[in-house]
Amino acid sequence: MALPTSYIPRDSIIHKLDPRIKLVIIVCITLLVFITTKFLPIGILFFSLLVLWKISGIPLKRILSYLRVLVFLFLLLIIMQAVFYPGEKVLLEPLIPEAVPLVGGKGNITLEGVLFGLLLCLRVLTLMCIFPVLLATTTLEKITLAMVKLGLPYRVAFTATTAINQLPVLQSEAGVIMDAQKLRGFMVFETGRFLSKIKALHVLVVPLVMGSMRRASMMGIAMDSRAFGAFKKRTFVDEINIERRDRIALAVFSLFTGVILFFSF
Amino acid sequence: MREIIKIDSISYSYPEGVQALKDVSLSVNEGEFLGIIGQNGAGKSTLLKCIVGLLKPQKGRILLKGEDLDDFPVSRVALKVGFVLQNPDLQLFSMTVRDEIAFGLSNMGFEREQMETRIKEALEMVGLSGREEEYPLTLSRGERARVVIASVIAMNPDIMILDEPTSGQDYSGSIQIMEIADKLCRDGRTILVVSHNMSLIAEYCRRVVVFRSGKIFLDGSVGEVFSRPDELIKTGIKPPQITRLGNALRDVLPSAETILRVEQLGDLIIEKVNRRR
Numbered sequence: 001m002a003l004p005t006s007y008i009p010r011d012s013i014i015h016k017l018d019p020r021i022k023l024v025i026i027v028c029i030t031l032l033v034f035i036t037t038k039f040l041p042i043g044i045l046f047f048s049l050l051v052l053w054k055i056s057g058i059p060l061k062r063i064l065s066y067l068r069v070l071v072f073l074f075l076l077l078i079i080m081q082a083v084f085y086p087g088e089k090v091l092l093e094p095l096i097p098e099a100v101p102l103v104g105g106k107g108n109i110t111l112e113g114v115l116f117g118l119l120l121c122l123r124v125l126t127l128m129c130i131f132p133v134l135l136a137t138t139t140l141e142k143i144t145l146a147m148v149k150l151g152l153p154y155r156v157a158f159t160a161t162t163a164i165n166q167l168p169v170l171q172s173e174a175g176v177i178m179d180a181q182k183l184r185g186f187m188v189f190e191t192g193r194f195l196s197k198i199k200a201l202h203v204l205v206v207p208l209v210m211g212s213m214r215r216a217s218m219m220g221i222a223m224d225s226r227a228f229g230a231f232k233k234r235t236f237v238d239e240i241n242i243e244r245r246d247r248i249a250l251a252v253f254s255l256f257t258g259v260i261l262f263f264s265f
Numbered sequence: 266m267r268e269i270i271k272i273d274s275i276s277y278s279y280p281e282g283v284q285a286l287k288d289v290s291l292s293v294n295e296g297e298f299l300g301i302i303g304q305n306g307a308g309k310s311t312l313l314k315c316i317v318g319l320l321k322p323q324k325g326r327i328l329l330k331g332e333d334l335d336d337f338p339v340s341r342v343a344l345k346v347g348f349v350l351q352n353p354d355l356q357l358f359s360m361t362v363r364d365e366i367a368f369g370l371s372n373m374g375f376e377r378e379q380m381e382t383r384i385k386e387a388l389e390m391v392g393l394s395g396r397e398e399e400y401p402l403t404l405s406r407g408e409r410a411r412v413v414i415a416s417v418i419a420m421n422p423d424i425m426i427l428d429e430p431t432s433g434q435d436y437s438g439s440i441q442i443m444e445i446a447d448k449l450c451r452d453g454r455t456i457l458v459v460s461h462n463m464s465l466i467a468e469y470c471r472r473v474v475v476f477r478s479g480k481i482f483l484d485g486s487v488g489e490v491f492s493r494p495d496e497l498i499k500t501g502i503k504p505p506q507i508t509r510l511g512n513a514l515r516d517v518l519p520s521a522e523t524i525l526r527v528e529q530l531g532d533l534i535i536e537k538v539n540r541r542r
Contacts, residue, residue: 173355179319180356182339183348184369184416190338207358210402214354 006168008136010057015137018246019146025253026134032260033126039115041263042122048256049129056137066128072194073124078117087112140165145236154234162219169215170208177207266294269424269455270316275325277311285311286322287479293457295423298450300466300487301459303476304501309459310351312476313426316457318342329424344373347422351429353409354402362388362404362412363397369420387419391445407438414445425449427458431465443469464505467491467525475500488523 014022029045036042053060067074082091087110134143140161147157178189181203188200270293277286285308293299301309314320316327318339327334329345350356359365366387370380388394391411396404401412410430417425427446431439443458443465450456460466466473466487473490475483477500483490490497491504494512503509511524518537524530 176350176352176355177358179339180350181358181368182319183317183343183350184420185340185343185372186368187338187340187372190340203358207355211355214402 006136007139008057010137012055012057012137013245014052014056014133016245017137017249018240018242019134019138019142020150020240021242021246021249022134022138023143023146023150025249026130028253028257029130030127032257032264033123033130036123036260036264037119038264039119039122041260042119042126044260044263046122046126046129049126049133052133053129053136056133058132058136062132063125063129066125070121070124070128074121077120077124078114081117081120082109082113085110085113085116087116135164139238141236142238142240145238145240148236149240155229166212166215170212173211174204174208177204266296268292269295269330271328271331272312272316273326273328275315275322275327277315277320277322279311285479286315288325289479289481290325291474291481291484293455295455296450296453298447298456298469298471299458300470300473301457301476302461302463302466302473302502303482307476307500308479309476310428313348313428313457313459316426317346317348319348340372343369343422344420345422346424346426347417347420348426349410349413349417349428349430351432353406353413356413356416357401357409360400361397362393362399362401362415365401365412366416366419369416373420383419383421387415390418390448391415392441407434407441410434410438410442411445414442418445418449422454424455424457427456429459429461431460431462439465463491463502464507467505467508475502487525491525492523 029049033042033045036045050060050063053062087108089111090108091111091114092109138146143164144154144157144161147160148154182190186200186203188196189204192200270291272289272291274288274290275286276284276288278284285306287308289308289312291312301312303309311320315322316329316334318334318337321335329342334342357365359368363384366384367380370383375383384397385394388396391414393408393411393415396408401409404412414427414430425446427442430442430446434442439462446456446458447469458466458470470487473483473485473487474481475490475497482500483493483496491508492512494504494509497504504512505525507527507530508524511518511521511530514530515522518533521530521533524533
């Protein structure tokens with residue numbers, strides 16, 4: 001199954017970059033998305049990320065699957081902002097009639113509100129597009145190594161990358177559990193309404209969490225039996241070095257950041 | 266005999282592009298005990314998943330008792346087809362054995378008393394009577410597998426599909442599971458079982474289908490299939506030892522060629538020796 005977190009073996013320029021540089025860039029882009037509150041810079045960020053996706057070999061179609069998951073959140077965001085965002089240009093008259101005490105006459109749907117809602121959606125979508133770039137172009141071992149070289153204790157780095165590593169496992173386990181439930185005539189996940197699906201989630205989450213805990217303890221044993229933490233200093237099979245292309249990438253990215261910030265304020 | 270499963274030239278490719286089934290056709294009659302063998306990745310599990318509708322073949326169609334599968338969700342097909350997946354642990358999601366078995370029955374809308382009866386019967390069938398209140402995941406591996414089987418048996422399906430039910434089981438555990446399947450078959454149900462254990466297949470199945478790279482490579486009675494070791498070896502399968510011994514003896518004991526059980530060969534040899542005397 002193609003998973004949003006899976007590594008895509010390619011030979012692109014992004015694959016070749018030092019993972020430390022990539023980590024720094026990824027963190028900076030994330031900060032930029034939080035700082036920026038205007039359409040243009042967010043739009044530039046979003047399209048730049050799509051370009052990075054293309055170069056990294058991530059199928060652009062995957063955006064659609066994100067949209068499918070997020071559509072409810074987006075609708076909610078747009079509606080909430082449309083109603084509650086203070087704005088001038090009224091598109092629709094108050095939803096709540098004047099006669100209702102306290103809240104009567106409120107709830108104008110304003111152009112500004114709708115636009116702000118759309119902007120929020122684009123920001124969420126942009127945020128979601130960031131990490132796949134790192135994960136598709138860097139093996140987890142290299143990400144761990146990069147974090148260690150950036151000064152994080154190995155245990156912390158290992159925990160972080162293992163968590164990412166376990167996502168696909170969890171996803172496929174969730175699939176099997178749902179299959180097993182369908183096979184016993186449980187219809188909700190197939191034909192139920194959205195709300196009943198949400199309600200039914202506990203029958204999925206409980207076994208999933210139980211299974212994870214069991215797997216975690218097994219993994220601990222497996223790691224201990226391969227001498228995890230026996231010595232303070234450990235070596236790595238991969239080697240990472242900052243090269244010329246990394247410096248160039250960093251320079252280009254600094255320039256890019258400047259442009260984004262210029263348009264943001 | 267009535268045809269219960271009709272698979273009409275189905276093909277299935279996984280989203281990553283691996284074609285797991287290539288134009289496979291198969292017909293299974295009511296009451297058959299069918300073994301499905303082949304190397305890992307040959308398409309066995311994919312076929313089984315297509316039969317219950319967990320995977321939708323891109324080409325071809327599957328009829329269960331004459332009804333096209335496409336029209337029903339898995340949870341409806343499950344009323345007719347019981348499917349035991351490979352890993353029992355992911356199929357156990359309740360806090361007690363009783364709840365585990367009741368899950369399917371609740372989905373089917375049974376009344377409480379009926380449920381109790383069915384739970385009792387199912388547990389009896391798999392040899393776990395009186396274990397209702399235990400936590401499924403603390404049971405032994407063999408018992409966990411049997412709880413899953415019981416939870417499917419309780420739903421009383423016409424067809425029972427077991428995907429590698431004996432993997433990770435010790436010998437007696439494997440025998441126990443195959444005995445349960447055998448009993449279900451004698452009660453009139455149709456059994457499909459995938460296994461890598463050739464002696465169990467030889468002992469319990471009547472018919473065997475051999476998969477090789479997404480296609481059916483051989484299909485016939487157990488005796489016929491296992492008497493073709495030269496072809497089987499191409500799929501990485503060796504017939505059970507007793508069959509190979511019988512095959513090696515075919516020049517002196519012609520009827521030993523399709524032997525499947527130790528007792529059969531024993532009888533043949535004794536008969537031959539007695540005749541010589």
